[in-house]
Amino acid sequence: xxxxxxxxxxxxxxxxxCQAGSRxxxxxxxxxxxxxxxxxxxxxxxxNGYASSDEWGATAFAxxxxxxxFTLKVQxxxxxxxxxxxxxxxxxxxxxxTLGGQLRQDVFGMKYxxxxxxxxxxxxxxxxxxxxxxxxxxALPQAVGAHNDSxxxxxxxxxxxxxxxxxxxxxxxxxxxxxxxxxxTGLLGFGTAGDNSYQFVFEGSAVVLxxxxxALGVEFKQKPNQLAFANEQHWRDIFAAWFVNxxxxxxxxxxxxxxxxxxxxxxxxxxxxEGAW
Amino acid sequence: xxxxxxLTVILxxxxxxxxxxxxxxxxxxxxxxxxxxxxxxxxxxxxxxxxDHRIVHHFADTDIARFRRLLAEQLCDLSGGPxxxxxxxxxxxxxxxxxxxxxxxxxxxxxxxxxxxxNISISAQNQLLALLAPMYKDISYR
Numbered sequence: 001x002x003x004x005x006x007x008x009x010x011x012x013x014x015x016x017x018c019q020a021g022s023r024x025x026x027x028x029x030x031x032x033x034x035x036x037x038x039x040x041x042x043x044x045x046x047x048n049g050y051a052s053s054d055e056w057g058a059t060a061f062a063x064x065x066x067x068x069x070f071t072l073k074v075q076x077x078x079x080x081x082x083x084x085x086x087x088x089x090x091x092x093x094x095x096x097x098t099l100g101g102q103l104r105q106d107v108f109g110m111k112y113x114x115x116x117x118x119x120x121x122x123x124x125x126x127x128x129x130x131x132x133x134x135x136x137x138x139a140l141p142q143a144v145g146a147h148n149d150s151x152x153x154x155x156x157x158x159x160x161x162x163x164x165x166x167x168x169x170x171x172x173x174x175x176x177x178x179x180x181x182x183x184x185t186g187l188l189g190f191g192t193a194g195d196n197s198y199q200f201v202f203e204g205s206a207v208v209l210x211x212x213x214x215a216l217g218v219e220f221k222q223k224p225n226q227l228a229f230a231n232e233q234h235w236r237d238i239f240a241a242w243f244v245n246x247x248x249x250x251x252x253x254x255x256x257x258x259x260x261x262x263x264x265x266x267x268x269x270x271x272x273x274e275g276a277w
Numbered sequence: 278x279x280x281x282x283x284l285t286v287i288l289x290x291x292x293x294x295x296x297x298x299x300x301x302x303x304x305x306x307x308x309x310x311x312x313x314x315x316x317x318x319x320x321x322x323x324x325x326x327x328x329d330h331r332i333v334h335h336f337a338d339t340d341i342a343r344f345r346r347l348l349a350e351q352l353c354d355l356s357g358g359p360x361x362x363x364x365x366x367x368x369x370x371x372x373x374x375x376x377x378x379x380x381x382x383x384x385x386x387x388x389x390x391x392x393x394x395x396n397i398s399i400s401a402q403n404q405l406l407a408l409l410a411p412m413y414k415d416i417s418y419r
Contacts, residue, residue: 022331022382024389052379083378119406120381120413163407168400211399212389 020246020276021050021057023083025212027118027161030241030251031061031274034131034185035076035090036109038157039219040237040253040270042203044174045127045159046118047086047111048078049276050246056081059276067257067268069098078109086111086129094187098263103187104136116160118172124160131155133186144229144261146189147196153180155203166208172215176203183227184260192226199224207241215241233258237270249274305408306358308401315358318391319349325387332383335374355408367415376417385409 029046032038037048040063049057057080065072076090088109095102109131116123131153135141138149155178165171179198181191191197201224207217221235239253253270260266302308309315323345326333336344353360364370385406392402 022379022386024382024386052382053377055379117378117413119385120410122411163410164400164403168398168403170403170406212393 021055022052023050024119025050025246026209026215026241026243026249028057028059028276030249030272031059031063031076031078031088031090033063033065033072033074033090033092034107034109034133035061035074035078035088036111036129036131037078037080037086037088038176039174039205039207039217040239040251040255040272041221041235042174042176042205042219043109043111043129043131043155043157044176044205045113045116045125045157047080047083047113047127048088049080051080052083054082057276059274061272061274063251063270063272065255065257065268065270067255067260067266069096069263070257070260070266071095071097076107084113086113092187096261099261101140102137103140105186106134106136107186108132108134116158118159119161124158124173127157127159129155129157133182133190135186135189138189141183141187141189144188145192145227146183147191147193148181149189151181151186151190153178153182153186155179161209169211170209172205172207172209172217174205174207177201178203180224183224184232185223188227188261192228195226199226213243215243217241230262231259239270247276249276304358305356305401305404306353309352309356309397309405310395311358312353314395314397315349315352315356317395318352318388318397319345321391321394322348322384322388325391326384329383329387332380335376335380352405356405367412368419371416372419374419376419378417381413381417 028049029037029044032043036043037046038044048059051057060077063074073093074090078088080086090107092105111127111129114126116125118125133151135149155176157176159174162171178201183189201222203221205219207215209215217239219237223232223234225232235257237253237255239251241251243249251272255270257266347364350360351362354362
């Protein structure tokens, strides 16, 4: 058991000593801003990295989203086992470029692959996930009405690759149903004084795999709108992903985060780099 | 509305169009290069298996000449070529091997590598993968 825990750590330190897992390139998706395998802003049913049955995998990533008045920086890592379990961590720092200050949040994620295989079964791949989020700068969220400095999100995700769909290319579709109390994904705390109940939101992604290494995608993320002080809107993005090989992938995109803390039309770039072992 | 909505519309249109254009295109068998192409894929895959330490042990007791003939016959049959596969069902021929997901992934990865080397079009590759992928349930963990 100790060996099984230490092996991925050793792989991170000496990547040449370890092969990537057996899963097919690009089937690990990217690292979402919450650390879970997915697109940019939506967690998918796929597991990070390339661990297939009885294999370990690990990833590390850094992402940056720059919109008109805010900059989100994220660093994180994940470990996965048996194409069944994924454990992830992401540290977010959300700079309030115009308002001044920053909001930091940690996200601890766990995902369990319930059924289906992304490529090989008619049934889509289904995974159940949870994300424990802990706000590290709660003074501002509290001042604008957030009830808690931490929260737990639950989600059920379904992902499926359909072969030979668009001009002979494969397509990946993903749908995620999330139960959450987070305001602006937790960056503005959780719940409100008046309403601390969970809300169900839908998130979706559609991706065309141009070949084994390049993909183009769109994403949509529904969000609650609970805090009275300012409007919160749904997020969306479009992205291009380049899976250089099974160890390195890059994502560049355009994100529309709507209105945040009273500042409207927050749009800008999305960049992410991931290493996998 | 936004960029993403437009892109979705374009993707959906392409989806519909690709469905229409299939009728006039050459068969998958032809796209794979006919008998010679399928023979090259078969031999390439045998080479990949032989050099893949993850799965080569499954073939230790295999009659390679027979396996080669039946695999080529099956690929020819599946892709619409002038052959009739004469081997056993996938369930029968894999029982007792306990083929894992990782084994299956390794074989698919080998097949993709060979198809790339043979310069088979992405579309033809995906058509073949679409035919082979569903066999997972009959092949794995038996």
